[in-house]
Amino acid sequence: MARVPLPPIPSRCVDVELSVQPRRTTPTATIRPGGATGEVSRRPDNEDGVRWAVSSGDTEPEQLRAAGAGLVQAVAADLHADAAAGNRATRTVQLRLPESLSTAAVTALAVGIRLGSYHYRVSTTDSKSPLRTLRLIAADATTPEDIAEWEQALPRARELAEATVLARDLANTPSNVKTPAWLADTATRLLSDITNLRVTVRDEEWLTRQRFGGVLAVGAGSARPPRLIEATYRPRGASTHLLLVGKGITFDTGGLSIKPADGMPLMRTDMAGSAAVLAAIRAVAALRLPVRVTALVPAAENHVSGGAYRPGDVVRHYGGRTSEVTNTDAEGRMVLADALGYGVARFKPDAVVDVATLTGAMKVALGLRTGGVFATDDDLARRVCAAGKATGESWWRMPLLEAHSAAVRSAIADVRQAPEGPGAVVAALFLREFTMGSRWAHLDVAGPARAESGYAEVVPGATGFAARTLVELVASYG
Numbered sequence: 001m002a003r004v005p006l007p008p009i010p011s012r013c014v015d016v017e018l019s020v021q022p023r024r025t026t027p028t029a030t031i032r033p034g035g036a037t038g039e040v041s042r043r044p045d046n047e048d049g050v051r052w053a054v055s056s057g058d059t060e061p062e063q064l065r066a067a068g069a070g071l072v073q074a075v076a077a078d079l080h081a082d083a084a085a086g087n088r089a090t091r092t093v094q095l096r097l098p099e100s101l102s103t104a105a106v107t108a109l110a111v112g113i114r115l116g117s118y119h120y121r122v123s124t125t126d127s128k129s130p131l132r133t134l135r136l137i138a139a140d141a142t143t144p145e146d147i148a149e150w151e152q153a154l155p156r157a158r159e160l161a162e163a164t165v166l167a168r169d170l171a172n173t174p175s176n177v178k179t180p181a182w183l184a185d186t187a188t189r190l191l192s193d194i195t196n197l198r199v200t201v202r203d204e205e206w207l208t209r210q211r212f213g214g215v216l217a218v219g220a221g222s223a224r225p226p227r228l229i230e231a232t233y234r235p236r237g238a239s240t241h242l243l244l245v246g247k248g249i250t251f252d253t254g255g256l257s258i259k260p261a262d263g264m265p266l267m268r269t270d271m272a273g274s275a276a277v278l279a280a281i282r283a284v285a286a287l288r289l290p291v292r293v294t295a296l297v298p299a300a301e302n303h304v305s306g307g308a309y310r311p312g313d314v315v316r317h318y319g320g321r322t323s324e325v326t327n328t329d330a331e332g333r334m335v336l337a338d339a340l341g342y343g344v345a346r347f348k349p350d351a352v353v354d355v356a357t358l359t360g361a362m363k364v365a366l367g368l369r370t371g372g373v374f375a376t377d378d379d380l381a382r383r384v385c386a387a388g389k390a391t392g393e394s395w396w397r398m399p400l401l402e403a404h405s406a407a408v409r410s411a412i413a414d415v416r417q418a419p420e421g422p423g424a425v426v427a428a429l430f431l432r433e434f435t436m437g438s439r440w441a442h443l444d445v446a447g448p449a450r451a452e453s454g455y456a457e458v459v460p461g462a463t464g465f466a467a468r469t470l471v472e473l474v475a476s477y478g
Helices: 061-084 103-116 144-172 180-191 204-209 213-219 265-286 331-347 360-366 378-391 402-408 423-432 467-476
Strands: 015-019 028-032 040-042 050-055 092-096 133-137 197-202 227-233 241-246 248-252 292-302 314-316 322-324 351-356 370-375 394-397 440-444
Touching (some): 015 103, 061 103, 061 133, 144 180, 144 265, 180 248, 227 265, 241 265, 241 331, 241 467, 265 351, 265 467, 331 351, 351 378, 370 378, 370 423
Parallel strands (some): 015 133, 092 133, 241 292
Antiparallel strands (some): 314 322, 370 440
């Protein structure tokens, strides 16, 4: 097979700098409070030298994140047009900031600028914008104390944005490239050079010896064997240990319970949960947060072949519990069950969070921009939702309805993999069976993990949803 010309990972996005002194010859943009957030007007002949003005609503962080994305996209389009016309396209644009912005607002603006400039395309043609840097120009009335705070906040904003960028890159990578082995090798390359962060990859032989029956069953139909990626971040003196588990299905046909053809092209993003987890632990380590974190990614392809697992099979998971398989397209919970059981028994963490594009039912319940939170612990659920609010990702707590717990019981095994009932709820109840009473939250991101059209700082394709939330969640324990 011919080599696919993949873009570099992580993708390069527009850098954000801070300055107190504008430069006369640098193209200039300004923020206009009010108006439709993110709307950009072009004023090439304006006497004050301002070429672009972006509306920012009430200048709250959410609005500024969207304004930053809208501005950088408009600037990129204009610079492309300049280049196509044979003009020399500038690599730097400066943005005049209004007075009295909070540090949170400046952070959100910087994140929006970087994420709005994200572009993923597998092509031999370079279609990226010539824009490399957007320089923020502080208003004259800005105090030295505010500027000092902003200078400290911008590196953190960069890491939050980079976490989302990396998660998008991993999920967007085509599945003819993104095998379980590729995902493991890429994680090793991207994570191993960061202080206190170590990656170990377990192959199919190790998985067989350790009896990861769920991962092996799902991966049995593919010629590309499964992997378990284990990343550990151990800062000196950390007193809290969080376990993050991400669903790593690198392509999902549905197995013998095959998906409709129309639903398959986007299944390269079915490992968006694992992408968020890997990107988050990288950012946590880069920020040197004082919290121990372990990330587990059970990676497999769910394919159709003579070796594929079947509805009616009984699978023995890590730790010994058995599952009756009723739908091979409910493969995510099969691999998560192994990883949860292993992670809880092996590491005994203070809290566990898993992230997965798990159920279509969650898309029906919450739409395409909000993730669902199921949790056995009120404080953990509150922290997840608060972390999302702080970073611009929307979450809604869902109930673990005990009235449906009996549906998870099986007549021929310990549990039934995909019982009747409200789909997202029974999936969460199934996963809870493997958490051994831990403080646990399950994040179903089936809706917001991918986007068909852009909005705010989101561009079409994989969104990187949950990566920033996880970083902020870890920080809340520091």
